Amino acid sequence: MSMLNKLACGLVCLAIFVSTALSAERADERDQDLDRAASFFQERNYGAALTIIRPLADSGDARAQTYLGRMFLAGQGVPKDLSAALALLHRAADQDYREAQFMLGVAYASGEPIQTADYIEALK
DSSP: OOHHHHHHHHHHHHHHHHHHHHHHHHHHHHHHHHHHHHHHHHTTOHHHHHHHHHHHHHTTOHHHHHHHHHHHHHTSSSOOOHHHHHHHHHHHHTTTOHHHHHHHHHHHHHOTTTSSOOHHHHHO
16 A cells, blocks of 8 residues: 555545544533523523524434424423424434434324324324
8 A cells, every 4th residue: 555545544544533523522512402402491491492403403412303393292492382382292203212203102092182192193
């Protein structure tokens, strides 16, 4: 292997390592943000929770989508909006986030808040 090929291979490996390290750091930071938002949520400080959760939910984070969906279901810090809540919960559930899957199952099986039970959807 020529010196140029070795150098190119080394640079590629370095780039992969740096990318992986930065990605892990961002994931840790996101988890810390979500933990802070969960604390605000538990304290019923929905405005503070929302400022953290909404951008994360918009970026595709399933945990944040689930919290935001719950907020829309109950009108906590946001106007009550069933269609927005279900859309967020479906997006999180489609990422195999179990809490969102459970919440959707309960909603469809009980008919609450959707008014009519749909057992087929509940099983999904």
